[in-house]
Every structure is written in C-alpha cells, then in structure tokens.
Amino acid sequence: MxxxxxxxxxxxxxxxxxxxxxxxxxxxxxSEHCSYRSTRHLLKMMPTTGPAVLLGPGDDAAIVSFSETCALAIGMESHNHPSYVDPYDGSATGVGGIVRDVISMGAKPIALMDPLYFGPLTDEKNRYLFSHVISGISGYGNCIGVPVVRGEVVFDEGYSGNPLVNVVCVGTVDPTKYxxxxxxxxxxxxxxxxxxxxxxxxxxxxxxxxxxxxxxxxxxxxxxxxxxxxxxxxxxxxxxxxxxxxxxxxxxxxxxxxxxxxxxxxxxxxxxxxxxxxxxxxxxxxxxxxxxxxxxxxxxxxxxxxxxxxxxxxxxxxxxxxxxxxxxxxxxxxxxxxxxxxxxxxxxxxxxxxGAPRCSTLSQERYEAVDLFTRPVTDLHTLALQVLSHPEVASREWIVSQYDHDVQLRTVSLAHDAAVLRLEDAALGLSCGCNPRHIHLRPFDGTACAVIENAANLACMGIAPLCIVNCLNFASPLDPKVYWQLSESIRGLSMMAGALQIPVVGGNVSLYNQSDEQNTQILPTPSLGMVGKGAVRRLQKPEAGWRLALVGATHPDFGGSILDTLTGCHGQAPGIPDPAVVAAVRNVMARNPDLVTTDLSQGGLLAALAGLAPDATVTLAGDLLTQLLSETYGRFLIATPDETMLAPLEYTLIGTIGGEGLTITGEGESLHLSRDELISADQTLTRTMRQSA
Known part of the structure; x- marks a missing residue:
C-alpha cells in the first residue's frame, strides 16, 4: 500500500x-524495487563510464565493447522473495527475467552466473529451498540453451527465511545495432x-x-x-x-x-x-x-x-x-x-x-565490529578437515552437474577461479559473488575487497576486467544500521572500481530482505558480477616436481572467516590489500600460459592447497593456524615448472608438488592430510544433498 x-x-x-x-x-x-528511492542518490557515486562502455546504467542491460565486431549486453537481477515463497518457480523466473533483459537489447544470451545465499544446510527447510532453487535455475537455463558457467554459494543463518537468488546474464550483439x-x-x-x-x-x-x-x-x-x-x-x-x-x-x-x-x-x-x-x-x-x-x-x-x-x-x-x-x-x-x-x-x-520522493535514513553513526581473536582449542588436524568440509569450500559438483554448461559450445574452462568462454578469437572471463561476513564486519573494506576478489579471479586466467554489474541485497533501509551498511558498501564499491578503472555499468537494488517468520535479517550482500577479456590459454595441470609460490603477505584476518563461522573465534576482518598485486599477477599469467594459479579466499591457503596441489609438501614460516586459515585478500598460490616465470612478482617459495596427500610443516608443528581425507571433505556438499534427497 x-x-x-x-x-x-x-x-x-x-x-x-x-x-x-x-x-x-x-x-x-x-516501490523500492522499481524506483530506488532510498539509493538513487548513493548510486551516483559509482564510476559508470569508460572507453569500452557503449551504454551504461538505466536500460534493461548495459552494452560494453568486446571487439570491433562484438559487444556484450550484461545485466544482473535478484528474485529473492519469490524464491522463498516458491523456490522452483521463483528462481526459474529470475533466470527468465534477466535473460529477457539481455534479449531486449537485441542481443543473444550466451552465459549465466548465479551467486546464491542460503541458511545453513543443517536445517531441513534450507535444504529444500536450496535443492529447488538449483532445480529451477537448471530447469529453465537448460531448456532455453543458455549455459550457467559460474556461481557462488554462501550459507549463513542470516539467510534463513530470506534466501538470495541473484543472476547475471551476458549476451552478444553487433556494437552498431543494439x-x-x-x-x-x-x-x-x-x-x-x-x-x-x-x-x-x-x-x-x-x-x-x-x-x-x-x-x-x-x-x-x-x-x-x-x-x-x-x-x-x-x-x-x-x-x-x-x-x-x-x-x-x-x-x-x-x-x-x-x-x-x-x-x-x-x-x-x-x-x-x-x-x-x-x-x-x-x-x-x-x-x-x-x-x-x-x-x-x-x-x-x-x-x-x-x-x-x-x-x-x-x-x-x-x-x-x-x-x-x-x-x-x-x-x-x-x-x-x-x-x-x-x-x-x-x-x-x-x-x-x-516523482517518488527520496527516502533518506542515512545514519552518521559508525558500527565497529569486535575483533578480539580467541584461538580455537581444537587440534589443527580436526580444524583443517572442518574447514575443508564446509559447504562454501567443498566441491560444488552437486550443483554444477545439474547445469548444461557446454551448450552453445563456447565453454573453455569452469574448473578455475573464473569461467572462461571462447568468444571470437579471445577469452571471455566471468566471475561473481562477494563475502557477506567480511562485509558485515567492515562494509567499506569488505565491498572493496569483493571488487578485488573478482578481479583476482580473472587475473588467475590472465584476463583483464571490462566491467562490473551488481545486485545490492540489504535488509530494511529504515534501519539506520542497515542504511549505513548500504551506503558504506556503495562507497567501497565505487572507490575500488574507480581505483581499478572498472566501470559499474548496471545492476539492481534489493531491499527489505528480512523475515518475520524466522526473525532474521540478511547480512549486507552487495553481490557482484564481473566480466573481462584476455587470450585463450591452454589449461594446465600441475605436475610432480613443480614448485609452489605464495604471492602476498598474510595477516591474522580471522573475522568473518570459515574458521570464525565454525568456531566463533572472531578476530579482525581483512583490510584492503594493494590492488597492484592483482594487475601484476594478471600480467605474469598472460605472459606465461604454463603457470597455474588460484587466489586465496574462503578457507585461506589451506583450501587453495587442497584444490591446486592436494599432493604436496609445504613448509611455512610462522604460526600454522594463521598461515593456513587466515583469509587475507590479495594473495595467490602459483604452481610453476620454472621459477623464472614468476618475475617480477614478489613471492615466497613454500613447497613442491609430489607425494601422497598434503604435508605441511611450520614452526614447531605439522599437519598431514591424506588423499582419502581430502576427497571425503571435498564431497561434503554433494553427500549432504544426496542423503537428503
């Protein structure tokens, strides 16, 4: 009313x-959904222009130049409330809606991404919602012949009663005829x-x-x-x-x-x-x-x-x-x-x-998070397996297997940090998501880091960003704390997008994401979609004898980490790293197609090692808990057959690929995870969902 x-x-x-x-x-x-009355003035902070931007925010989708003969139509939308009330139809029509946004530009849709946010899978209703949302997305996307090539998934109590279903669509169009x-x-x-x-x-x-x-x-x-x-x-x-x-x-x-x-x-x-x-x-x-x-x-x-x-x-x-x-x-x-x-x-x-009047509830008060770290008493081996078993770290094979990601015959790679499609004679890279727990603790820093994280995902494939779209999911803007989180997030996004010269070309604002039924309020979730361009590279698999190098400094950043989620250890949330390291890694990867790299995100270095080098011997300086499970941004794990390929990066050699399982030693302590333990942990999400079917 x-x-x-x-x-x-x-x-x-x-x-x-x-x-x-x-x-x-x-x-x-x-309504907020159509008029953006609480956010219209804030959105003006974002950098929206650039050499590649042919049409920026304000239309059904943005148009960004990819080559002289090809432009990208790109948009991002949410279908949150409908996906709680009717998860299959709500998520399916979310896909349909964003695809039509791209179609309306005269473009052919070629790819979808789906960053998703749910309550913990220990709850039966959350498992039901998660299962049916995935079915809705796959059922619709598979039928229309548009591949879902990338996604993210977060599980947190704040999304119980109000899951978030965000979808990005990318299409192609003649740059002179959109x-x-x-x-x-x-x-x-x-x-x-x-x-x-x-x-x-x-x-x-x-x-x-x-x-x-x-x-x-x-x-x-x-x-x-x-x-x-x-x-x-x-x-x-x-x-x-x-x-x-x-x-x-x-x-x-x-x-x-x-x-x-x-x-x-x-x-x-x-x-x-x-x-x-x-x-x-x-x-x-x-x-x-x-x-x-x-x-x-x-x-x-x-x-x-x-x-x-x-x-x-x-x-x-x-x-x-x-x-x-x-x-x-x-x-x-x-x-x-x-x-x-x-x-x-x-x-x-x-x-x-x-004519909708502006609805401003901006609070000038700052809300600082508690960053006192309490070291978990559980032994490191148990903690390591718990982190690797977390559904945000474990394999998404249960999800990915339901999507037809090879339709249209463009897909080059899905297995790395970013999806890669072949478009004309180049690589189109796609990345999406954010870390809501970090953003909850530090809205400005956390959202800036979400920009860096997505750019880092593309950098791992030697791909330079072209543009960003966003879906700003928040609770009620009438709550001063929520409005502060929203304004700080937009400020952080705008600052880092400007610093990296990545235009924000479109998106969506979704507010009032909270549930009377569950008495929950979502975490601040400025979900991002990013696309970029680079050279098509052959896909390598690290071999025995390759060296492992760590790029970037590690700090005791446990606040909002997977470890914090599991143990309640708290600690400081990650700050903003030097974004120059992302460009440096991207340049090295573009010059050296034999390198294999991943950036460090959820689960820290431990998750990166388990994914990139599950059979390796690693030696780390300093406290193993910090080195392995901190979630400091701006770090990369690189596997190289030749150390000279890493120049001019600043890095530390930490190990060698080979052996059976993952053996890690530090100052006065060590950790060994067998292949069977790693495989079992990696299958946690798949096992959970198949057992509940």
Missing part, C-alpha cells in the same frame, strides 16, 4: 483522488509479443519491496510468476529475427510492475497510451488493473512504426508467438490507459516514473 506521505504528495500534484489502476501503478512504480528501451518517435505503435497475460505475479514489485511475513508461502504465492522456458526460447529466436529487420525501434521486457511498468518507463521520454482491452489474455474476466499489473512471464514490448506492425506480427506468428498492437507513443507527456472506451489511468508520466 502507498504510505500516507506518498498519497499526500500524489494528491497534491494531481489535485484529485486516484483511480484503482493509478493507485496500483504508483504502488508498484514507487536496441534501447526508450521510445524514439511519437505516433509509433506499441506491440506486445509473447505469452498471454494471466493473473500470476500480481503486485510482484511491491511484494519485493517489503519483508517476508510469517504466512508468506500462502498469502504471497499469487505474487510469484510462473515461467515457461519453451516460450522463452521462442522469444529469444523471434527477437533476434525481429531485431535483424531494423524495424524494432526500442524494446523492453515485461518484468516488475508488468505492462504498466514496461510501457510507462519505455514511453517516459514522450508519453503513451495503452488500450488494455487489446492485450491478449490467458484468463477471462480480467480487469484493467489485473491486465496492467500482472507479471506474467515471457512477454516483450516493442516500439514499431505503424507501417511495420504487420511485418513484426508476421514474424511473431512464424515463431508461434501471440502478439497484439496495444498502444501508441504520444507527444503529450502523460501516461494514459483506457479499457473498453473508459480512461482508467491518466497521469503525468514524469510524476509516475521520476
């Missing part, structure tokens, strides 16, 4: 009461293409802009859309064919706020009129409000010149898609909806689209 303050602003502007359709339009388009989402000429027609409109998804935008209630699974189920991936595949092919004609002048997919949202935003540069009775429907007796606000999936809205409507309609029919000529672009700056001859909505279009 609209607040009393919003109603006062609207009535003062209109000097009259609202019709039901007008009230619903304002409720959805002035579409945009703003109408061009008054008098042109608005053509709706795709699935018939039903009553599913009503109020989805406003539903996404409030916390999850105790009875959400029953009461809010109608707000969750139902997806049809087979229709989506037809839309992909049809939109590419329509865009190729040059007759589509602008395009927008129907997502949040349905037809009302898409048509009003699309027409905001001029004005528009919608004839609601002309919309092709799935159900009988639908009202104008239901037609305009339903969020039925697999629908696109196109601007077409009057003389070209028949040609576009004929193409829709060729792909077995329904279509309707439902409205016109006008020169009058108003948004009008009529229904069987009755005007049910007549609003100044700028008031509807841009």
């Amino acid at each position: 609209l607040s009393a303050e919003d109603l006062t602003v609207i009535r003062d502007a209109l000097q009259r009461d609202l019709t039901p359709v007008e009230a619903a339009c304002f409720e959805n388009l002035w 579409l945009t989402a703003r109408v061009k000429v008054p008098g042109n027609h608005l053509v709706l293409v795709g699935a018939r409109t039903g009553r599913d998804g009503l109020g989805g935008a406003s539903f996404a802009s409030r916390d999850i209630a105790e009875d959400a699974e029953a009461v809010d189920r109608p707000s969750v859309q139902i997806g049809d991936p087979f229709t989506e595949k037809l839309i992909i092919d049809a939109m590419l064919a329509m865009a190729a004609t040059g007759k589509v002048l602008s395009c927008r997919d129907l997502g949040a706020a349905g037809l009302a949202g898409a048509s009003s935003e699309m027409c905001s540069t001029f004005g528009g009129i919608i004839h609601a009775e002309k919309v092709h429907l799935r159900e009988t007796g639908m009202t104008a409000l239901e037609i305009m606000l339903a969020e039925s999936q697999e629908r696109m809205l196109l601007e077409v010149a009057p003389e070209d409507v028949a040609q576009i309609g004929s193409l829709a029919e060729r792909f077995d898609l329904c279509w309707s000529d439902i409205g016109e672009v006008t020169s009058d700056p108003r948004y009008v909806v009529d229904f069987h001859g009755e005007v049910v909505c007549d609003l100044p279009i700028d008031l509807l689209i841009d």
Whole structure:
C-alpha cells in the first residue's frame, strides 16, 4: 500500500483522488524495487563510464565493447522473495527475467552466473529451498540453451527465511545495432509479443519491496510468476529475427510492475497510451488493473512504426508467438490507459516514473565490529578437515552437474577461479559473488575487497576486467544500521572500481530482505558480477616436481572467516590489500600460459592447497593456524615448472608438488592430510544433498 506521505504528495500534484489502476501503478512504480528511492542518490557515486562502455546504467542491460565486431549486453537481477515463497518457480523466473533483459537489447544470451545465499544446510527447510532453487535455475537455463558457467554459494543463518537468488546474464550483439528501451518517435505503435497475460505475479514489485511475513508461502504465492522456458526460447529466436529487420525501434521486457511498468518507463521520454482491452489474455474476466499489473512471464514490448506492425506480427506468428498492437507513443507527456472506451489511468508520466520522493535514513553513526581473536582449542588436524568440509569450500559438483554448461559450445574452462568462454578469437572471463561476513564486519573494506576478489579471479586466467554489474541485497533501509551498511558498501564499491578503472555499468537494488517468520535479517550482500577479456590459454595441470609460490603477505584476518563461522573465534576482518598485486599477477599469467594459479579466499591457503596441489609438501614460516586459515585478500598460490616465470612478482617459495596427500610443516608443528581425507571433505556438499534427497 502507498504510505500516507506518498498519497499526500500524489494528491497534491494531481489535485484529485486516484483511480484503482493509478493507485496500483504508483504502488508498484514507487516501490523500492522499481524506483530506488532510498539509493538513487548513493548510486551516483559509482564510476559508470569508460572507453569500452557503449551504454551504461538505466536500460534493461548495459552494452560494453568486446571487439570491433562484438559487444556484450550484461545485466544482473535478484528474485529473492519469490524464491522463498516458491523456490522452483521463483528462481526459474529470475533466470527468465534477466535473460529477457539481455534479449531486449537485441542481443543473444550466451552465459549465466548465479551467486546464491542460503541458511545453513543443517536445517531441513534450507535444504529444500536450496535443492529447488538449483532445480529451477537448471530447469529453465537448460531448456532455453543458455549455459550457467559460474556461481557462488554462501550459507549463513542470516539467510534463513530470506534466501538470495541473484543472476547475471551476458549476451552478444553487433556494437552498431543494439536496441534501447526508450521510445524514439511519437505516433509509433506499441506491440506486445509473447505469452498471454494471466493473473500470476500480481503486485510482484511491491511484494519485493517489503519483508517476508510469517504466512508468506500462502498469502504471497499469487505474487510469484510462473515461467515457461519453451516460450522463452521462442522469444529469444523471434527477437533476434525481429531485431535483424531494423524495424524494432526500442524494446523492453515485461518484468516488475508488468505492462504498466514496461510501457510507462519505455514511453517516459514522450508519453503513451495503452488500450488494455487489446492485450491478449490467458484468463477471462480480467480487469484493467489485473491486465496492467500482472507479471506474467515471457512477454516483450516493442516500439514499431505503424507501417511495420504487420511485418513484426508476421514474424511473431512464424515463431508461434501471440502478439497484439496495444498502444501508441504520444507527444503529450502523460501516461494514459483506457479499457473498453473508459480512461482508467491518466497521469503525468514524469510524476509516475521520476516523482517518488527520496527516502533518506542515512545514519552518521559508525558500527565497529569486535575483533578480539580467541584461538580455537581444537587440534589443527580436526580444524583443517572442518574447514575443508564446509559447504562454501567443498566441491560444488552437486550443483554444477545439474547445469548444461557446454551448450552453445563456447565453454573453455569452469574448473578455475573464473569461467572462461571462447568468444571470437579471445577469452571471455566471468566471475561473481562477494563475502557477506567480511562485509558485515567492515562494509567499506569488505565491498572493496569483493571488487578485488573478482578481479583476482580473472587475473588467475590472465584476463583483464571490462566491467562490473551488481545486485545490492540489504535488509530494511529504515534501519539506520542497515542504511549505513548500504551506503558504506556503495562507497567501497565505487572507490575500488574507480581505483581499478572498472566501470559499474548496471545492476539492481534489493531491499527489505528480512523475515518475520524466522526473525532474521540478511547480512549486507552487495553481490557482484564481473566480466573481462584476455587470450585463450591452454589449461594446465600441475605436475610432480613443480614448485609452489605464495604471492602476498598474510595477516591474522580471522573475522568473518570459515574458521570464525565454525568456531566463533572472531578476530579482525581483512583490510584492503594493494590492488597492484592483482594487475601484476594478471600480467605474469598472460605472459606465461604454463603457470597455474588460484587466489586465496574462503578457507585461506589451506583450501587453495587442497584444490591446486592436494599432493604436496609445504613448509611455512610462522604460526600454522594463521598461515593456513587466515583469509587475507590479495594473495595467490602459483604452481610453476620454472621459477623464472614468476618475475617480477614478489613471492615466497613454500613447497613442491609430489607425494601422497598434503604435508605441511611450520614452526614447531605439522599437519598431514591424506588423499582419502581430502576427497571425503571435498564431497561434503554433494553427500549432504544426496542423503537428503
């Protein structure tokens, strides 16, 4: 419902009461999900331009140059609340929505990434949600033929009752022929293409802009859309064919706020009129409000010149898609909806689209985390196996095996820190995610480190970043501490993106991520997606006799670590490392395709060793607990057949590959993990989910 303050602003502007359709339009388009009213001014801090940016934030997706003949369309969205109420359909339609954002630019979708955040798997409901979300993503992505090539997964109590399902989509388009989402000429027609409109998804935008209630699974189920991936595949092919004609002048997919949202935003540069009775429907007796606000999936809205409507309609029919000529672009700056001859909505279009009052609750108070470290009393061998068994460290084979990641025949590698696709004669690198526990303790530093971490993932493959997209997932902005976390995170993201000269070209803000049912509030989760470009390199596997080198200094950074999660040891959260080390490693990797490297993140050096060199002998200086399990950023483990390849990096040789299992010695202590122990720990996530099936 609209607040009393919003109603006062609207009535003062209109000097009259609202019709039901007008009230619903304002409720959805002035929601946080659509208007970004709490964050719009903060987002202006982000660097959004650069030599490769052809189209930045503000459209369905951004356009970034990859080569003279190829551009990338890239976007990122969330489908959090729907994925709790109905995990299969909620996650599936999240994939469908972000894919249509890319399609609307005239681009062909080629890859998906899915950073995901859930409550602990020790809880049966969390396992149910996790299982069905993965099924929804795989079911939809596999059917439409777009590979899921990268993802991250975090498990924390804060996400119980409010999991986060974020999805990145990347597509390709001719850099001279991409579409945009703003109408061009008054008098042109608005053509709706795709699935018939039903009553599913009503109020989805406003539903996404409030916390999850105790009875959400029953009461809010109608707000969750139902997806049809087979229709989506037809839309992909049809939109590419329509865009190729040059007759589509602008395009927008129907997502949040349905037809009302898409048509009003699309027409905001001029004005528009919608004839609601002309919309092709799935159900009988639908009202104008239901037609305009339903969020039925697999629908696109196109601007077409009057003389070209028949040609576009004929193409829709060729792909077995329904279509309707439902409205016109006008020169009058108003948004009008009529229904069987009755005007049910007549609003100044700028008031509807841009008039939501700013909602600022920025707290000047700082919230410092406790960083007193308490050393765990458990022996190092037990701690090491517990860390390696944690589902954020163990193998994601149970997830990855459900995704068709080889469809479209571009996939080069998924096994390393970043996914790599072959695009033209170059490598397209993809990375995603963040560490919410670090960000919770130090929002500015933690978010800056998330930028470094994703850039480091690309650096391990010798790939330079092109751009960032983000999904800013936070709890209620009305909570001063949450708003402080949000503003500090945006500040940290903006600072580091600027320092590394990586433009932030688009994204999404998802607020009110908290649950009355579970009495939980999510950790601050500014999830990132990053893509980059480099040379296609052959994939190496380290061999016996190769040396292991550690790049970067280690500090006792246990706060928010996997060790902290398991033991409650606390300690200081990681600070911001020198970002120059990332560029240095990237340059060395680009020159030396025989090197194999991984950056250190969750689980620290121990997890990196177990993944890169499970059979090795390692000697470390200093306290083994700190050296192995600290999660200091800006560190890399490199396996090399020839030490001279590492120049000019500053590094420490720490061991040699060979033997059976992982043997590590330090000052006065040692650790040996057998291959059987390492394999068993690595299979923890798969074992847990298969046993609960």
